[in-house]
Amino acid sequence: MSVLQKLMDVLPLSEEQRRFQRVRVNLLGRYMLADRREFPCQVVDMSPGGMGLVAPVSGKVGERVVAYIDHLGRLEGAIVRVFPNGFAMSISATQRKRDKLAAQLTWLANRHILGLPEDRRHDRIVPRNPRTTMVLPDGSAVTCRIIDMSLSGAAVKAEGANPPVGTLITLGKIQGRIVRHLEEGFAVEFTRLQHPDFLEDNVTGP
Structure with missing residues (x-):
């Protein structure tokens, strides 16, 4: 199954009512909460409909968030779930924007820049003096x-x-x-x- 097909499959998670299956990623960025405070973040899973972020400060469920993510640009949405080291947010976008985002995620995966442990770009070595x-x-x-x-x-x-x-x-x-x-x-x-x-x-x- 292609990455794009995985992205577009319906995932039966009623607690978040996700319309897309998320895939693991490793993308850096920044986000701004409703009070205009900005913080760095790491996107760890994503779909055209939402994403999970590792973040130092979480807002409240329902709070609006504006995020600027490497390779993807500006994304807006609302917090749907808060967990100890971050939060999950929806992505507010038109169908055309979602289609473009799905294509971007597929392109990123094909370009091998997601930084997943099983897809490292360079061989790993252990130094003689660690x-x-x-x-x-x-x-x-x-x-x-x-x-x-x-x-x-x-x-x-x-x-x-x-x-x-x-x-x-x-x-x-x-x-x-x-x-x-x-x-x-x-x-x-x-x-x-x-x-x-x-x-x-x-x-x-x-």
């Missing part, structure tokens, strides 16, 4: 361990530190941002693709 330092936006330095890494990012575990999704950090000598939380630690996407000859030195170097 210890390094992460510098947070406030200038504080945290000792951490590299679980694995690639030319485009790394999985990191830091005792006592779990920065929010969207946080800009420096890992070793490389700038990046937190793109998702893992069972043990978090994933960092590098700002720039790294050269394979210098990857390990840049990640684990001071």
Whole structure:
């Protein structure tokens, strides 16, 4: 079954009355609540009719939300469900807009930019020396361990530190941002693709 067919199938979830089956994604963005406060977010599942966001602050059910999502642009809707680390929202759009959104989601999947663990864009390696330092936006330095890494990012575990999704950090000598939380630690996407000859030195170097 194609991604588009999955998107368009009816999903019998009466509690949310979803008209589309959601698919897993990994897209970054920002959202604005009704009081005009803005926060970073990560879209973790999505359909042309709604999406689930990992977010630092949740509004109330029924509250209007405006989101700006990487690759998809501006999306408006209302909060339909709140959970401990985010919320689910509907997407208010015409049928034409929904069709376009379905096509965009399919294109993204085909372009391999959703960042799913089973569809990583670059081979992962474990550094010989996994210890390094992460510098947070406030200038504080945290000792951490590299679980694995690639030319485009790394999985990191830091005792006592779990920065929010969207946080800009420096890992070793490389700038990046937190793109998702893992069972043990978090994933960092590098700002720039790294050269394979210098990857390990840049990640684990001071």
